[in-house]
Amino acid sequence: MSRQGLTEIPEEVFEMKQLRVLKLYGNQIDSISPRIAELQNLEKLYIGKNKLTYFPPEIGELKNLKLLSAQYNDIKYLTAAIGKLENLEDLILNQNQLNTIPVEIGKLKNLKSLQLNFNMLTYLP
16 A cells, blocks of 8 residues: 555555555555554554654554554654553564654564654653
8 A cells, every 4th residue: 555645545445354454655644543552463564754743542553563664754752651552572663753752662662663763852761
């Protein structure tokens, strides 16, 4: 579903309960529906080069997520719910508008790679 000119995640995606990889790179998506929490088997979410400014708290319900790539967006802050992603190994947030990271990032015990290049960070917990 990359580079399709999408402005939102199609509703049909949320019916795909066994979905493990979702690639939405290079669209015009400006928000993620709270229904993202329904994708309990999701392991990899690629949503870079869109128009996101934040993640909904429901992102924290994706307990099987191992990779979250959201680079080249306009994300200004991360929800504290990011700390609930207990299986997250790779968090890629290069080229956003982040100026801080929530302290809950410390709860990501399986995190192996955290990429924050080209943000506006003034504080790290």
